[in-house]
Amino acid sequence: MKGTFNSGGARLKVSFSEPLTGLAVVTALVLAFGPTLPATELNEQSRNQSQQFAIGNQQSAINNLQSSIINLQSSIKSARPGDTLVIPSGRYTGNLLINKRLTLIGENKPVVRGEGNGSVITITADSCVVKGLVVEHCGSMLVDEDAGILIKSNHNLVEAIELRDILFGIYLLHAEDNLVINNSVVGGRELGFGERGSGIHIWNSQRNRFVGNIITDVRDGFYIQNANHTWIENNEAFNVRYGLHYMYADSNVFLNNRFYDNVAGAAIMYSRGIVMRNNVFAHNRGFASFGILFQDCHGLTADSNVITDNVVGMFFEASTDNQFRNNVVAQNDVALQMFQNSINNTFSENNFVDNLSPLAIVGKRTESHWNVNGRGNYWSSYDGYDLDGDGIGDIPMKIQNVFQYLEGQNANVRLYLYSPASQALAVAAKAFPIININEEADEHPLMRPLDFHSMPAVQMMAHLNESSTTNKQNNTHAWIAFPLIGVVAIGFIYRRLNRKTRIRNVILSPAFFWRGEESMTAVVQREVDSSLRPDLRSNRDSVQNDTSKGIL
Numbered sequence: 001m002k003g004t005f006n007s008g009g010a011r012l013k014v015s016f017s018e019p020l021t022g023l024a025v026v027t028a029l030v031l032a033f034g035p036t037l038p039a040t041e042l043n044e045q046s047r048n049q050s051q052q053f054a055i056g057n058q059q060s061a062i063n064n065l066q067s068s069i070i071n072l073q074s075s076i077k078s079a080r081p082g083d084t085l086v087i088p089s090g091r092y093t094g095n096l097l098i099n100k101r102l103t104l105i106g107e108n109k110p111v112v113r114g115e116g117n118g119s120v121i122t123i124t125a126d127s128c129v130v131k132g133l134v135v136e137h138c139g140s141m142l143v144d145e146d147a148g149i150l151i152k153s154n155h156n157l158v159e160a161i162e163l164r165d166i167l168f169g170i171y172l173l174h175a176e177d178n179l180v181i182n183n184s185v186v187g188g189r190e191l192g193f194g195e196r197g198s199g200i201h202i203w204n205s206q207r208n209r210f211v212g213n214i215i216t217d218v219r220d221g222f223y224i225q226n227a228n229h230t231w232i233e234n235n236e237a238f239n240v241r242y243g244l245h246y247m248y249a250d251s252n253v254f255l256n257n258r259f260y261d262n263v264a265g266a267a268i269m270y271s272r273g274i275v276m277r278n279n280v281f282a283h284n285r286g287f288a289s290f291g292i293l294f295q296d297c298h299g300l301t302a303d304s305n306v307i308t309d310n311v312v313g314m315f316f317e318a319s320t321d322n323q324f325r326n327n328v329v330a331q332n333d334v335a336l337q338m339f340q341n342s343i344n345n346t347f348s349e350n351n352f353v354d355n356l357s358p359l360a361i362v363g364k365r366t367e368s369h370w371n372v373n374g375r376g377n378y379w380s381s382y383d384g385y386d387l388d389g390d391g392i393g394d395i396p397m398k399i400q401n402v403f404q405y406l407e408g409q410n411a412n413v414r415l416y417l418y419s420p421a422s423q424a425l426a427v428a429a430k431a432f433p434i435i436n437i438n439e440e441a442d443e444h445p446l447m448r449p450l451d452f453h454s455m456p457a458v459q460m461m462a463h464l465n466e467s468s469t470t471n472k473q474n475n476t477h478a479w480i481a482f483p484l485i486g487v488v489a490i491g492f493i494y495r496r497l498n499r500k501t502r503i504r505n506v507i508l509s510p511a512f513f514w515r516g517e518e519s520m521t522a523v524v525q526r527e528v529d530s531s532l533r534p535d536l537r538s539n540r541d542s543v544q545n546d547t548s549k550g551i552l
Contacts, residue, residue, distance in 0.1 A: 072096055072112070076104075081125075087133070096121045098128050106132035109162065114138045119150035119171070129157045136165040142197060147171035148185070151178060158183065168197035169218065172205040172227075181211045187218035193241045193263075198223035202230060210235060220245040221259065224252065232257060242267045243281075246274065254279060256456055260464060263288075265310070269295040277303045278456040282464060284310045291332065294319040294342075302327060306457040313355065316342035316366075325349050325372075328452055335359065338366045348372035351449045353380045359399045359440060370399070370442035378446040386447045397445035 072092050075085060081101045089108035095115050098104070102125070110133060114120035117139040121130060130149065139146030147168035149158060154176045161183045163169045169185030172178060185199040199215030202208060202224045209231040215221040221237025224230055225247040232254035237243035243259025244266040246252065251273040258280045259265035265281030267290075268274055274297065281291035291310035294300070300322040307313045313332035314324075317339045327350045329335045335355035338345075340363025347370050352358055358381060370376050374392070384393040452458050 076100075076102065095119065098123045098125055098130070100125050101127050103129040104131070104133070105129070106134075109134050111136065114148075117141075117146070118144070119147045120166070121148070122150045122152070123156055124152050126153045127155045128153070129159075130161065131157070131159045132161075134162045134164070136163070138166045138168075140167055142167065142195075145171050145173060145201075147197065147201070151175045154178065157181075166197070168201050169199040169215065170201070171197075172200075172202045172208060174203075175205045176207055178205075178208045179211075180208070180213065183213045185213065185215045185218060187216070189217040189239075193219050198245075199237065199240070202227040206230075209233075216240065221262075223247075224249045228252065238262060243284075245269075246271045250274075253277075256460070258282075258460055258464065260284065264290045264293050265307075266291075267293040267295070268297045268300070269293070270297070272298045272300075274300045275303075276300070276305060278460075279305045280457050280460050280464065281305065281307045282309050282461060286311070290315045294322070297322065304452070304455050304457055306330075306455075306461045308332065308461065312337045316345065318342060320344050322346070326450070326452070326455075327351070328353065328455075328458065330354055333357065338362070338368070340364055340366055343367040345369070346372060347377055349375055349446070349450055350377045351452065352377055353449065355380075361440065365439060368440065370397075370440075371444040374444050376442040376444040376446060378449045379442065380449075382445050382447075384445065391447050393445040393447055397442040399440045399442060 071094050072087065073094055073096055076096060076098060079085060079100070079102055084103040084105065087104060087106045087110045089106075089110050091111045091113060093113050093115070095118055096112065098121065112120060112133050112135050114135075114137045116137055120135050120138045123130070135148040138148055145168060147170065148163035148166040149161065149170045150168075151158070151170070151172045152175060156175075156178045158170060158178070158180045159182055161170075163183065163185045166185070166187065169187070170180055170183065172180075180200065187196050187199065196217075196219040198220040199218040200210060200213065200222050201220075202222070204226045206227060207229045208227070210222070211231075211233045213235045215235070215237045216239045219241050221235070221240045221243040222232060223242075223245045227249045228251050230249065230252045232244070232252070234256045236258045238259070238261045241263045243262050243264070244254065244257070246266075246268045248270045250271055252271070253275045255276075256278045260280065260282040262284050263286050265284045266276075266279075284291055289311040291307040291313045292302075293315045295317050297319040298321050300319075302322070302324045304326045306328045308328065308330045310332045311334070313329045313335045315337045319342045322345045324345070324347045329350060330353040332355045334357045335352050336358065337360045340361060343366055345366070345368045347368065349372075358379060376392070376397070379397050379399075382393060382397045384395040384397065386392065387394055
């Protein structure tokens, strides 16, 4: 491998017989940025430095390198395509443009701090590697795509980057076949959602893969528009608006991801052929919050996902021909909310457990299919029977009652969900089924829930609940500790102030200024005695008498 560096007005070519290491980079750059020497002196200096490295003076050379490199962009400009630049630990200021095939590897997380405008690192060359850096302080212009890392090329690897104090985290613009793995993105919590950028933003970019990234405090975790054949796996997004946001993006796959504590776990809009498997959508609560929102979505397959503890588990509008199987939809306020223009969706072998309402329809009916090949879904609210013992209910599961129908027309009715009036209305409608609401019914409901304990999404949800429980316990301890500490502090302050008040009363007493035969000490003692409780005063007098008689 060859590296080319400029030193003064001369160009030095340094050849390496093996892949460039951190030590080799140190040697090359120290030589490059030192004073220009004749060839003989240069060779002698190189031999001396090699001997120094051999006896263990590598740290000194690294310090020399750090003091020599003021601007990483100069090193990038001097390097040749295919070179590897190992960046020692430290802090480097300035935006970087990588316009040739290079590998940048950070040792011990060096910090690259941008100039506060534009993107910190912009990659315009193909097949580059950026790994092991901390990237911070980009610009604040949404329209200019200001990002921690802006990728405008193909076949790049971005790995193990910590992005903070950024607008967009990683922005892919007309970029294809890139791999983005094991990065963390922390946006600006002090900004409103509308002022933030997305953690990972993909626009008009095809066949990219995103694996193992953690995103928080941005607008959307993933924003994907006009980007087909995208692979999203094992990522985590929380405290954002939408964990995952699809717009006009077809044939995408997302697996084993966790989207929680957001306004919506995922919003899949105007897209076709999406596959979502083994994902968790949990604890998405707030005004108009959803586990998953489907808007004009068609031909989707949702398999083995967990949708739990959301205001609305799944919301459908103008979405058709989608398949849902082996999912757990549990403990949501409303399991499914559907507009009547969402038709021909199929639900089979899902567990609907402990939802306040199983279905709210906006309109009359949806023409959804609730079973496949004689197997429907498990409904915890089903009160039917199974006389033949085949595990299938003998009577259909009426998915929506009169009150839930009214709830679908007016969400505010939910305030009366468990009121006596709503329960009486539901019982009356069941006993006297004279009001034909709709025909939404599972003809073959399952009598027992399907066993999904080994499903990856269920295991991820269990781990997430354990972490949430630990945090809640810590918060509980804090809420208990703070009042106790406050009571103790108030008691201590009160005691101190009360003591000072007694002494002040003694000092300000008219007797304090009496200069007769009575001594000053006696005056103070008398005033203190007057502030004591009678029982304490008598106990003290008794002890004094016993002392004077020699008893004590």
